[in-house]
Amino acid sequence: MPLIGSSAEAIDLAEDRRRFENFLNGLGIPQPPGAGVTSVDEALKIAQLIGYPVLVRPSYVLGGRAMEIVHNASELVRYMKPAMELDTKHPVLIDKYLQGKEAEVDAIGDGESVLIPGIMEHIERAGVHSGDSMAVYPGVSLTESEVETIVDYAIRIGLALKIKGLMNIQFVIMPPAESETSGSKPSVYVLEVNPRASRTVPFLSKVTGVPMVKVATKVMLGKSLEEQGYSSGLWPKQ
Template structure:
């Protein structure tokens, strides 16, 4: 096993990785920007090293500084977490060249599956269903208009190198296409340094279903079931649960088998997620994209499967076989995750950085977990993502999980900053959500208009 790994991230995911490594007996190195000098992950790691100023481009995205930190501290591997450099094939390749193990897939596979156009082509080869769309990159509005006419409206514009909801636009007709294309392309160029787009027919209404997979260097690939991530705002997930109430036994077998086939086709190693759109009316599902990293919502899968995904990532990167076989994986109960952000839902979800003057995190009972890097007196910097915690619950059934989440959110108390805790409490208590009657349009088209009428 590795003696020491460097965590190229911050916040709750850095804390999560440090805890998993410590339980495996592996030493840890935290990196931090000058704005994160007092962050929890810095205190918890065995060593910590500053890699630059507050701006992420000069610190958490600074490949040279991070690699220098790994060399200086003798780290044998780097865990990128999610976001930042986690899906950057150039960084993965630099790690390979410097004989530092990147805890994730190879740069080659990342290029293949991280780029949406390449991934789509590979899934067609693998026999995994994909939505009708463009066959390659789209660079001009003239190309976009022609392709949209061929596949039919409504369509989705997506950044080829995108992720995290950036560079995505829904287009209902030709009048909306040109301004939407130009805006999405500019956003993609700013976020990823790549303005290439592609176009897909929009599956609407739809469920966003993703399957967690794990692969090792011996060629074994397993799945850990599916998650329903349909509750989204501006293509950003808000709440996730597993299993999905929209999927029965037969469809579950089909969609998980398709995910395993997809991962096997590209000889995938480490943790990854195959994302699908499910047309509930027809029961058909379509490949959307692959996330070549650990997901924000991985804890719900850990609860229902009993598999520690982050520990598996470290073991696999070390050259070990997966610790479980597919036939050993059993699923139990229901799990739900709510993302807690420092933001004001009543003011268009504006970020709310500041100093936490008092903090009480929910606890007690079986099946409740809070992943966070907060502590009383901590100042949330304004430079990074607004997510400050994740509340995850597990119950024997969905009703028990819903009630446990309501209880947990009622106990959650943060003073000094505005959070979305009350918003999440209203969402988890909404009759449609309680009934499992929602799709990707529900939060934006149904819940939010009513929520924002209040007060």
């Protein structure tokens, strides 16, 4: 069945945790240490390697369903056993839980350009699902360096996936380690990419003045961002 907008391949690449891990590695874009696993033994080995606490979540879910922060091996076994019984085909992602600040973008791609209407910063700590947290625009503590990195990653991901329509990306930002010099840059990691509309689209559309659903729909029907008067990159703050 033909699809308008982003391809089925792009959707699968973003949603299959193991494929997505390889995809980001190929782009040289960092993600929290971890791996996709398909057995309890694999899960225990990865968690031991990267260290607890870890964030565990399955592939192909919406709204943060079944996402959990796990602090030890017994909790991980308790999580993995029913997860493996439900789905042995798609991997469960186990990431090192990074306690940084979280940011996200809603973007529109047309296959050639990526428009980022704005970057939102979460108020709660990383690990609280975006559906249960509050976000503000513009970000209250995002530095120029962090913004530039987020924009760079979002554009490269959107172009590599050949996104045509809406896309949501979530990031966690870690401050420089205490042992590093004061001039060191903070680390920006990609948590996940969703090649679809997010719950934050209406909010971001209103505060930025970019009618995101209208623009994305026209893109999906064949009208480029340039033809609609938009250029690639971050939309000026309103």
